Each structure stands twice: as structure tokens, then as C-alpha cells.
Amino acid sequence: MRILFLGYWSLNDGLTTSTVFPHLRVLQERSDVEAIRLVTIERGAMAQAELTFAPGYLTPKITFLPLRSKPGQNVILTKIEDFTRFPDELVRQAAEFRPDFILARGAPAGALAYLVWKKIKLPFYVESFEPHADYMLESGVWRRYDPRYLFQRHWEKKQKRLASGLMPVAENYRRQLIKEGVPAARIATVPCSVDITQFAFEDEARQRIRQRLGFASTALVGIYVGKFGGIYYDEEAFQVFRAAADQFGSGFRLIILTPDPEQEVQCKLTAAGLPSDSFFVTKAPHAEVPDYLSAADFAFATIKPAPCRLFCSAIKIGEYWASGLPVLVTPGVGDDSAIIEAEAGGAVFDLRKPESVRQSVQHLRQLLTEPNLRIRIRELAARYRSLERARQAYTMLLST
Known part of the structure; x- marks a missing residue:
């Protein structure tokens, strides 16, 4: 054909x-x-x-x-x-x-x-x-x-x-x-x-990226990949990043890979109260994304809830899972939010509910203590993506 x-x-x-x-x-x-x-x-x-x-x-x-x-x-x-x-x-x-x-x-x-x-x-x-x-x-x-x-x-x-x-x-x-x-x-x-092999976790990449960014090997690192605005939260996303930083304390670090203007994103992070030495922002070629995911411990998917969002599939969630990262996600995102709740693939937060972000970050914190978490999360990508x-x-x- x-x-x-x-x-x-x-x-x-x-x-x-x-x-x-x-x-x-x-x-x-x-x-x-x-x-x-x-x-x-x-x-x-x-x-x-x-x-x-x-x-x-x-x-x-x-x-x-x-x-x-x-x-x-x-x-x-x-x-x-x-x-x-x-x-x-x-x-x-x-x-x-x-x-x-x-x-x-x-x-x-x-x-x-x-x-x-x-x-x-x-x-x-x-x-x-x-x-x-x-x-x-x-x-x-x-x-x-x-x-x-x-x-x-x-x-x-x-x-x-x-x-x-x-x-x-x-x-x-x-x-x-x-x-x-x-x-x-x-x-x-x-x-x-998602190409599961391409996004597989690599310890060498984790150490190399953290060393280059000046992030300690013991730091707890969150990552966000994608744009801000449109179908994604903009100002609200930075408040979620701040809430995570408050929960995880001074050892928290954040990586943002985005096509948005770097300086603009940095200013929003600073305005949200994140210290300049706690985050790294860049526009990375897709081929480099797996290395940055390996350097992280969990990921953000700050997608605006909406009725038709039940019918979507965010490529970033599949890539996060393939690297073994639990995901902090909003409710009603395709099949993924329900999978995350049912199979402990991260935590779901809802900005319309007081205390939801704090509670979901606490749940995520508990997940991060699980032995072989990355191996289990990667199985979600193999099964669903x-x-x-x-x-x-x-x-x-x-x-x-």
C-alpha cells in the first residue's frame, strides 16, 4: 500500500x-x-x-x-x-x-x-x-x-x-x-x-545532568516539559511548583523544558518565590529530553481541567512514565488521571479544592519512598503507551 x-x-x-x-x-x-x-x-x-x-x-x-x-x-x-x-x-x-x-x-x-x-x-x-x-x-x-x-x-x-x-x-x-x-x-x-527504550532511565545521564546543573545527588528534583498557557495552566502552574517546593523543603529542585521564552519563565518562577539556584529552564531538543527525565524524581502535568479533556492523551505523561517518573496531574486528563489514581502512578490535584495540592504532594512524597518505584512506573508506559x-x-x- x-x-x-x-x-x-x-x-x-x-x-x-x-x-x-x-x-x-x-x-x-x-x-x-x-x-x-x-x-x-x-x-x-x-x-x-x-x-x-x-x-x-x-x-x-x-x-x-x-x-x-x-x-x-x-x-x-x-x-x-x-x-x-x-x-x-x-x-x-x-x-x-x-x-x-x-x-x-x-x-x-x-x-x-x-x-x-x-x-x-x-x-x-x-x-x-x-x-x-x-x-x-x-x-x-x-x-x-x-x-x-x-x-x-x-x-x-x-x-x-x-x-x-x-x-x-x-x-x-x-x-x-x-x-x-x-x-x-x-x-x-x-x-x-512512546518509544519505551528511548526514554528508559539511565543512571549515568542522571549523574551527568545533575552535576552540570549543580543539583546535589540527594536533591529531590521535579520536572515539567511543555508550554504554559492554552490548554495548560500558566500562572497557576507556578503556584503548583511553589507548593511542591514548600512541601519538599530546601532540597527541592525544578527542571523546566519549554519552548516558551526562557527569561519570561524564570521571572515567573522568581515571582512565585522560588530561589534562582533552585531551578533550571531551557528549550531542549526532543532527543535530550530522556536525559533530563532521568535526572528527575517526579514530574508535573499541569493541564487545565475541562469536560473534553477526558478524551485526550498527553504525550508528556507517557514519556514521564517511560522514564519511571510518578506524575502530579490534574483530574480528568484522558484515561491517565484514572490510571494514576488506580495504579499509584503519581497523584491527582484539583485547584478547585482547598488543600488538594498539599495533599497530593504529600501522597507523592510517600510514593517516592517505595523501593523500585521507577521500575513499577515504567510498566505503566509499557502497558498503556x-x-x-x-x-x-x-x-x-x-x-x-
């Missing part, structure tokens, strides 16, 4: 590296896959830049041809222009590459795949399928009258009806899709997959 794999982020975006590349490897290993065309969407200042695959990712089966946004417009005009121009460009790519179907990563990419289907009836599948429009609405990023919300919500309804297969990231959403009338045979749950889930879903959906 020939697959046009449509991503929604830049080739160099961390989400492409962490969520798209692992699935490309799974697909290209299949004997029935003849060729894969990866299509990314390049926006902003780098939209016209020359793009190069990292060594080891481009194989004889995989070719690459991006879609490029036109620079110099505001975000709404850019998105409108993208969704009117890109379907025609994808139709041209389909005529040249001759795919059997489009495999879209995420509901926004699925919207483009649907628009191509509308023109040439090319079958399409959508993996990492989530209610993206409602995510953005409930997070306050979009408003109910925003054209982006209205169009995306409409296109998601079309995907549910017309996609040859959907791969939601949470069992919660699979059940919801079945309630909405999507045939169960067209649905396979694939939580955001392995790439084997993607292999099984592709076998179920793409082989029919």
Missing part, C-alpha cells in the same frame, strides 16, 4: 518528532507498505526555509514534501487561506504520488483529509483523533463565534461520518464515539505512543 501521511505541525516541531516519527517507523516496517509520503505544514517565519530530515529518519520507503503557508498574514487569515489552498495542493500530490489513502495525524489534519476526500473521494483515516474544536473552546483559546471553531467542529462531524477509520487517543473517547453512532469496527484506541498499540490498530484498520 502507498500512504500519504499528513501531519499538522512543522517538520522540526517537537510534536512531529515525538508523535509522527515513531508511527512512520512502525508503518515502514510493514511488508505490505510500499511507500510513504510525509506531508507537514510549515508556517510563520520558517515557512519558506529549507527543511532537512534528521539522520536516520528518512528511509527508502519515505519521501517528504511539505505544505507551506504564505507569510505576513494574521493567524485567522492564514488558517482560512491554508484550508482553501492546501486541499488543492494535496490533490496534486495525490495525482503524483498515487496513495491508496491519506493517514492524517490529528483532527485538524483530518479536516484537510476530508476536504481532499470531498474533491476526489480518496479514502482517509485519522489517528490521534480528538475533539480539537471543543479543546480550544474550553481552554479559552477560541471563542464560540470564532470561524476556526465553527469550521473545525463541522469538519470533525464529517470525519466521524466519512473516515475509513478513527484512532482516538483515549478509551473514554472511543466509548463516546460509539454512543454518537460511529461503528465500533471503525475505531481503535491508540494513546500517544507502547508503540504496540499503534501496530495493533494499523493491523485492525489498514488491513481490512
Whole structure:
């Protein structure tokens, strides 16, 4: 089979590296896959830049041809222009590459795949399928009258009806899709997959990173990976970091890996009352993240609670688990919050409840005394976030 794999982020975006590349490897290993065309969407200042695959990712089966946004417009005009121009460009790519179907990563990419289907009836599948429009609405990023919300919500309804297969990231959403009338045979749950081997704990990396950062070998280190704002807490996250520091005392240290401006994050940490020698902030390439996770003892997932968050799967939680880190998380995050509570994979806090953060940090503190904790936590990643889930879903959906 020939697959046009449509991503929604830049080739160099961390989400492409962490969520798209692992699935490309799974697909290209299949004997029935003849060729894969990866299509990314390049926006902003780098939209016209020359793009190069990292060594080891481009194989004889995989070719690459991006879609490029036109620079110099505001975000709404850019998105409108993208969704009117890109379907025609994808139709041209389909005529040249001759795919059997489009495999879209995420509901926004699925919207483009649907628009191509509308023109040439090319079958399409959508993996990492989530209610993206409602995510953005409930997070306050979009408003109910925003054209982006209205169009995306409409296109998601079309995907549910017309996609040859959907791969939601949470069992919660699979059940919801079945309630909405999507045939169960067209649905396979694939939580955001993690390369368990890549994120395995390494004691050498732990010692090296701590020494470089000036963190004592006895320090208790928390880590946060990702952005602030949008679907994630912003100012509130820094108060959670402060609460953890208060509970763990002067030996607490914090690592933050974020694409946000470093100085801005440092100022927020200082304003929250954390001493400057107690934290380290940087933007790390995805390949370096496992070493930083090895240096930590537990992790933060400060995701804003919202009704549709039950249907998500945070890649960072899978990566935390793969390194053996218990996670301090908010309630109702996909299947993960319930797993964390049921299987002692960390602790759940709710900012709407007084004392919740303090109590959850205390619970976490008890977990950290458990012998072989990292080994047990890593099993959660093996059970719930392995790439084997993607292999099984592709076998179920793409082989029919």
C-alpha cells in the first residue's frame, strides 16, 4: 500500500518528532507498505526555509514534501487561506504520488483529509483523533463565534461520518464515539505512543545532568516539559511548583523544558518565590529530553481541567512514565488521571479544592519512598503507551 501521511505541525516541531516519527517507523516496517509520503505544514517565519530530515529518519520507503503557508498574514487569515489552498495542493500530490489513502495525524489534519476526500473521494483515516474544536473552546483559546471553531467542529462531524477509520487517543473517547453512532469496527484506541527504550532511565545521564546543573545527588528534583498557557495552566502552574517546593523543603529542585521564552519563565518562577539556584529552564531538543527525565524524581502535568479533556492523551505523561517518573496531574486528563489514581502512578490535584495540592504532594512524597518505584512506573508506559498499540490498530484498520 502507498500512504500519504499528513501531519499538522512543522517538520522540526517537537510534536512531529515525538508523535509522527515513531508511527512512520512502525508503518515502514510493514511488508505490505510500499511507500510513504510525509506531508507537514510549515508556517510563520520558517515557512519558506529549507527543511532537512534528521539522520536516520528518512528511509527508502519515505519521501517528504511539505505544505507551506504564505507569510505576513494574521493567524485567522492564514488558517482560512491554508484550508482553501492546501486541499488543492494535496490533490496534486495525490495525482503524483498515487496513495491508496491519506493517514492524517490529528483532527485538524483530518479536516484537510476530508476536504481532499470531498474533491476526489480518496479514502482517509485519522489517528490521534480528538475533539480539537471543543479543546480550544474550553481552554479559552477560541471563542464560540470564532470561524476556526465553527469550521473545525463541522469538519470533525464529517470525519466521524466519512473516515475509513478513527484512532482516538483515549478509551473514554472511543466509548463516546460509539454512543454518537460511529461503528465500533471503525475505531481503535491508540494513546500517544512512546518509544519505551528511548526514554528508559539511565543512571549515568542522571549523574551527568545533575552535576552540570549543580543539583546535589540527594536533591529531590521535579520536572515539567511543555508550554504554559492554552490548554495548560500558566500562572497557576507556578503556584503548583511553589507548593511542591514548600512541601519538599530546601532540597527541592525544578527542571523546566519549554519552548516558551526562557527569561519570561524564570521571572515567573522568581515571582512565585522560588530561589534562582533552585531551578533550571531551557528549550531542549526532543532527543535530550530522556536525559533530563532521568535526572528527575517526579514530574508535573499541569493541564487545565475541562469536560473534553477526558478524551485526550498527553504525550508528556507517557514519556514521564517511560522514564519511571510518578506524575502530579490534574483530574480528568484522558484515561491517565484514572490510571494514576488506580495504579499509584503519581497523584491527582484539583485547584478547585482547598488543600488538594498539599495533599497530593504529600501522597507523592510517600510514593517516592517505595523501593523500585521507577521500575513499577515504567510498566505503566509499557502497558498503556507502547508503540504496540499503534501496530495493533494499523493491523485492525489498514488491513481490512
